[in-house]
Amino acid sequence: MKKTIGVLIFIFLSGQVITAQKALTKDQRMQWWREARFGMFIHWGVYSVPAGSWNGRQIGGIGEWIMNRAKIPAAEYQTMAKQFNPVNYDPDSWAKMAKDAGMKYIVITAKHHDGFALFETKASKWNVVDATMYGKDLLKPLAEACKKYGIKLGFYYSQAQDWNNPGGSAARKPTSEGWANPDSVTIDAYTKEHKGHWDPAQEMKTFAQYIDNVAVPQVKELLTNYGDVAVLWWDTPTDMTNEAATKLKSQLTLQPAIITNDRLKRPNFPGDHKTPEQRIPNIKDLDGTDWETCMTMNGTWGFKSYDHNYKTPETLIRNLLDIASKGGNFLLNVGPDNLGEFPKESIDILAKMGKWMKVNGEAVYGTKASPWGLFTWGRCTSKETKDRTTLYFSVFDRPEDGKLEIPDLKNNIISAVLLANGTKLKTSVSKSGLLTVILPYKAFDPIATIVKVVVKGKVNSKTSSKNK
Ligand code: H79
Numbered sequence: 001m002k003k004t005i006g007v008l009i010f011i012f013l014s015g016q017v018i019t020a021q022k023a024l025t026k027d028q029r030m031q032w033w034r035e036a037r038f039g040m041f042i043h044w045g046v047y048s049v050p051a052g053s054w055n056g057r058q059i060g061g062i063g064e065w066i067m068n069r070a071k072i073p074a075a076e077y078q079t080m081a082k083q084f085n086p087v088n089y090d091p092d093s094w095a096k097m098a099k100d101a102g103m104k105y106i107v108i109t110a111k112h113h114d115g116f117a118l119f120e121t122k123a124s125k126w127n128v129v130d131a132t133m134y135g136k137d138l139l140k141p142l143a144e145a146c147k148k149y150g151i152k153l154g155f156y157y158s159q160a161q162d163w164n165n166p167g168g169s170a171a172r173k174p175t176s177e178g179w180a181n182p183d184s185v186t187i188d189a190y191t192k193e194h195k196g197h198w199d200p201a202q203e204m205k206t207f208a209q210y211i212d213n214v215a216v217p218q219v220k221e222l223l224t225n226y227g228d229v230a231v232l233w234w235d236t237p238t239d240m241t242n243e244a245a246t247k248l249k250s251q252l253t254l255q256p257a258i259i260t261n262d263r264l265k266r267p268n269f270p271g272d273h274k275t276p277e278q279r280i281p282n283i284k285d286l287d288g289t290d291w292e293t294c295m296t297m298n299g300t301w302g303f304k305s306y307d308h309n310y311k312t313p314e315t316l317i318r319n320l321l322d323i324a325s326k327g328g329n330f331l332l333n334v335g336p337d338n339l340g341e342f343p344k345e346s347i348d349i350l351a352k353m354g355k356w357m358k359v360n361g362e363a364v365y366g367t368k369a370s371p372w373g374l375f376t377w378g379r380c381t382s383k384e385t386k387d388r389t390t391l392y393f394s395v396f397d398r399p400e401d402g403k404l405e406i407p408d409l410k411n412n413i414i415s416a417v418l419l420a421n422g423t424k425l426k427t428s429v430s431k432s433g434l435l436t437v438i439l440p441y442k443a444f445d446p447i448a449t450i451v452k453v454v455v456k457g458k459v460n461s462k463t464s465s466k467n468k
Pocket of ligand 1: 043061062064065171235236277294301
């Protein structure tokens with residue numbers, strides 16, 4: 001008996017130790033993420049089959065919303081899964097492209113608003129294994145490839161909106177826009193009465209049933225079957241209840257180091273980081289909370305065959321530098337097609353960004369925000385060690401006289417070089433603390449030239465509050 005009690009006490013105590021080890025602080029969980037700065041978003045699903053067109057018409061708006069925008073009946077949408085046959089899917093090359101672009105993590109749509117699961121699931125037949133010719137889990141091999149290349153893998157999961165699994169919610173018609181459907185007047189009247197739904201099949205179950213029988217079990221599967229999951233990226237809390245949010249949140253204990261965003265339910269479920277979408281916040285609007293800007297390369301998240309409106313690599317690199325200078329992360333999207341291929345333009349952009357990052361990445365990874373805010377000619381990031389501070393000035397627009405002026409720098413200058421090739425740069429500091437760096441004529445990178453300045457001690461700038 002005594003022995004049994006002893007064993008029980010031992011089991012209890014070792015359980016405590018394990019629990020204590022698992023309780024990571026937020027700073028511990030966020031460390032890699034704060035250093036990473038740059039990640040890849042992947043929006044992939046059955047919407048890559050219609051690719052922005054339905055019944056011979058181009059449907060406006062973002063591609064992954066086509067079912068909702070065009071009010072496609074569930075049964076009809078589901079037939080398109082037969083053409084979702086990504087025979088060219090090569091997750092190794094995806095992970096490698098992310099790695100070569102300088103990205104440190106990937107977040108992929110395990111399930112978007114159309115409810116289609118890219119993974120094997122017992123909770124719904126509407127998934128890649130049961131509903132397509134392809135018939136294989138798409139996330140498992142991606143998880144392996146990410147591990148191989150040292151990329152962290154996160155899952156996007158649309159927890160509330162689900163237009164195919166009965167009971168899932170649906171966003172209401174926006175006030176300013178009509179739906180891109182010829183029968184929109186009739187449909188508008190219907191959706192008003194039916195919480196945004198447009199097909200009776202969507203209402204065969206309640207929201208609570210959908211949460212208990214689809215969302216919670218699927219999140220459990222995602223957090224159990226794929227090894228380490230770095231991020232859970234919730235989206236659009238339409239019709240979420242506190243009860244549903246609590247159930248979903250409790251699944252996160254399956255991954256003690258996981259990071260989550262602020263989109264599970266508002267308010268009361270702030271998660272770890274904010275998620276400005278398609279925009280970079282102004283410094284004055286930042287409150288110290290971690291944040292990540294997610295952005296498309298063209299005008300859509302999910303593949304649209306005719307959207308070639310891509311941002312330039314220059315704009316995207318400068319976005320990354322702008323974001324890093326404000327202390328945030330950049331999650332840049334790729335929308336693969338129904339064969340499993342990245343659009344040509346995206347591949348090209350990733351390669352060009354990678355080429356720049358290979359030379360200049362030091363100015364991005366593991367950096368903190370600019371002590372000055374913005375400059376008219378560019379941006380700044382910083383790194384502090386015990387007794388010195390490294391400043392990375394990203395020059396977007398070379399001042400005509402070749403003089404880079406940084407006000408309010410009282411620190412002793414240890415060195416000033418071009419990050420790209422180590423060229424030493426002349427500097428002078430006026431009595432008032434105006435640092436002038438003489439820029440070379442040559443070796444100027446049209447995307448952004450990084451001037452690396454190392455100074456003694458910590459940097460305190462009075463002007464930081466002015467340049468927001
Ligand atoms: O996954 C991506 C988007 O599908 C998702 N979040 C990013 C990361 C998202 N869901 N909702 N929104 C973004 C807000 C935008 C809604 C819009 Fe629309 C969709 C604007 C145009 C199409 C809804 C439908 C409002 C108007 C029509």
